[in-house]
Amino acid sequence: MGAKSGDLIISLGTSGTAFFVSDTPTTDPTGAVAGFADLTGRYLPLVCTLNAARVLDVVSKLLGKTHDEIGNLALAAKPGAQGLTMLPYFEGERTPNRPNAKGLLAGITNSNLTAENISRAAIEAILCSLVDSFDQLKTSGAKIERVMIIGGAAKNPGIGPVASAILGRQVMTFPPMELVADGAARQAAWALLGEIPNWKIPNVIKSEAAHSPFVLENHRELKNNSNSIDAIEF
Numbered sequence: 651m652g653a654k655s656g657d658l659i660i661s662l663g664t665s666g667t668a669f670f671v672s673d674t675p676t677t678d679p680t681g682a683v684a685g686f687a688d689l690t691g692r693y694l695p696l697v698c699t700l701n702a703a704r705v706l707d708v709v710s711k712l713l714g715k716t717h718d719e720i721g722n723l724a725l726a727a728k729p730g731a732q733g734l735t736m737l738p739y740f741e742g743e744r745t746p747n748r749p750n751a752k753g754l755l756a757g758i759t760n761s762n763l764t765a766e767n768i769s770r771a772a773i774e775a776i777l778c779s780l781v782d783s784f785d786q787l788k789t790s791g792a793k794i795e796r797v798m799i800i801g802g803a804a805k806n807p808g809i810g811p812v813a814s815a816i817l818g819r820q821v822m823t824f825p826p827m828e829l830v831a832d833g834a835a836r837q838a839a840w841a842l843l844g845e846i847p848n849w850k851i852p853n854v855i856k857s858e859a860a861h862s863p864f865v866l867e868n869h870r871e872l873k874n875n876s877n878s879i880d881a882i883e884f
């Protein structure tokens with residue numbers, strides 16, 4: 651997919667991962683960030699969460715909507731879902747390390763418990779969970795240049811725009827494809843040609859939305875107070 655130094659790649663399958671491409675090694679004393687590397691000599695610090703597309707599965711079943719419909723409902727809601735905030739720990743969580751945690755939906759009022767806001771809160775929860783975990787790398791000097799989103803859940807129409815609003819930057823969403831096979835082919839071409847090929851991937855969608863930093867702030871507040879806050883458990 652042509653990732654280069656400074657790229658943040660978010661992968662959304664049943665679980666979620668986010669990794670950063672860096673020319674220098676990074677460290678995380680908390681142990682939340684795992685250290686990987688690639689064949690080009692670059693480093694790939696990575697965080698993993700247990701709950702990504704599975705959250706959309708639950709909300710899809712709850713509302714009786716398809717994943718695409720959930721995405722479109724989310725885009726019909728305002729950032730922050732009118733104060734509705736979800737903590738997506740439906741199967742416990744790995745980052746942060748809360749194996750016995752449960753999902754929470756907080757901030758419910760008479761007016762904000764709508765299909766649109768629930769859908770928005772779910773997508774914001776998935777993305778905030780990864781972004782919040784990855785923010786620990788900022789203390790190591792990681793500077794994000796581009797954001798790429800891959801994986802089965804990336805095709806949801808709400809993912810790119812919501813991610814852009816949370817991160818405050820343009821986001822590129824990649825179509826479903828066999829990226830492992832693409833990587834293997836690039837390595838083979840590299841061995842044959844002596845240089846890494848610069849192959850373009852078609853149908854990449856670029857999303858750019860107004861920055862809504864309070865969404866991540868609300869997520870962190872719920873996470874930090876989840877043992878005492880009034881909420882609905884999933």
